[in-house]
Amino acid sequence: MVTLALLVALHAGAQTQECKSAYGKTACGYHCLAAYGVIKCAEHPQGTCKAAYGEVACGFDCTAAFGKVRCAPDPGGVCKAAFGDVVCSGPERPDGAGWRGPNGRVDRWRADGSHDRPWRQAVEVPPQECKSAYGKTACGYHCQAAFGDVRCARTHKGACEVAFGKITCDDPPRWVVLAPDAPAMSCLTAYGRTACGYSCQAGYGDVRCARTPDGVCQASFGQVACSE
Structure with a gap:
């Protein structure tokens, strides 16, 4: 690094x-x-x-x-x-x-x-990296090429996931990117959906993630709830 x-x-x-x-x-x-x-x-x-x-x-x-x-x-x-x-x-x-x-x-x-x-x-x-496929080029971080598309996260603490016919990429808020010890996002896929963030949880046909590392998510009472 x-x-x-x-x-x-x-x-x-x-x-x-x-x-x-x-x-x-x-x-x-x-x-x-x-x-x-x-x-x-x-x-x-x-x-x-x-x-x-x-x-x-x-x-x-x-x-x-x-x-x-x-x-x-x-x-x-x-x-x-x-x-x-x-x-x-x-x-x-x-x-x-x-x-x-x-x-x-x-x-x-x-x-x-x-x-x-x-x-x-x-x-x-x-x-950064650049990835080319399907007649397209994208530059950034954690780049993925699939299903006729190419996408990258904007920041090194973002994440990308390939699932269910599409590429999902997301990035954390500015203060997370600037915090030296803050971890990178991760992605979770379930029920035909993908979400990227922190403390991701899947349940009741839904997938959600917190936007920041200190956020939490919980699946209960028929829903998935996340804090920021």
């Missing part, structure tokens, strides 16, 4: 920003690249830029295929070329709203490799 702090700090001090001029334009950042009348620079010292098919893209794990160039937006993201497309994802986004904060601004990595939201550097984030 790799800490996000290690990913963003590694070699950060060894890189310096640069400015590049071409085509009557100037851009500043890291690993700047000029091609096809465009100049672009990576925002993070570990980012890269790639030029292909008349495009220039900057980010992480940049991949060129099928006439497209795509890069993951943040460290830890991955890209995969399959079925005529290039699909990229960023690292897990436990705030549920991508990297956009509650005030609407987009978070940015600082030039020294740190980030303006410290909790994002403290969470241990294992590498």
